[in-house]
Amino acid sequence: MAFTMWGAGRCTIIAAGLLLAGAATAQRLPALEAQADRITVSGLSSGAYMAVQFAVAHSARVAGVGVFAGGPYYCVGINPARAESVCMQGNPGADASILDAERLAMLQLIDSTQNLRNMRAWLLAGEADTKVVPAVVRASYEFFAHYHRAGAQFRVLPGLGHGLPTPTKGVPCSASESPFLNRCGVDEVGEMLAALDAGNGRGSGTQGRLLPFE
Secondary structure (H helix, E strand, O other), rough: OEEEEEEEOOOEEEEEOOOOOHHHHOOOOOOOOEEEEEEEEEEEHHHHHHHHHHHOOOOOOEEEEEEEEEOOOOOOOOOHHHHOOOHHHHHOEEEEHHHHHHHHHHHHOOOHHHHHHHHHHEEEEEEEOOOOHHHHHHHHHHHHHHHHHHHHEHHHHHEOOOOOEEEOEEEEOOOOOOEEEOOOOOOHHHHHHHOOOOOOOOOOOOOOOOOOOO
């Protein structure tokens, strides 16, 4: 899952279960002049589900959410059997997720759903994805569109399997295998970030730095 924070410059912080070389001697993350109350969250597959959960639960702080192959809020609920059935292979729809969000917000267990009326959402499904089928991602789109239709975008990418589409890196576009970076000839991550940062362009195009931190 990736957190994008805005400040003097866009800062993307990627949190993942990766062991980076030299991590044992990593320094504390330096001050980044980022606005902690204006972030976007995004992810692929289980990371996309986590991004959706975070965006809805903490919607007062989240300006946008990017979803690659992930389903609607609280899809599994309290029934683990749904995780690998309807929430990956079925058509869960958005109605139950909307009701759950409203109920949990009323109980003050998550932030008010009124915040979702200002949130941008960008969602992508793979036409050839057999792990999380497009209908599941569409349900997530319908959830966000219920609150802010003008701010929600959904597309099915022809030929994409289960993975993050990149211009030149990774396995063939139609694959659904490790490392789940798919060579599709398109920069969908760039498109997502541009959509979530609507009106601010795509930046200077300069390269960032990968920083292991404690």
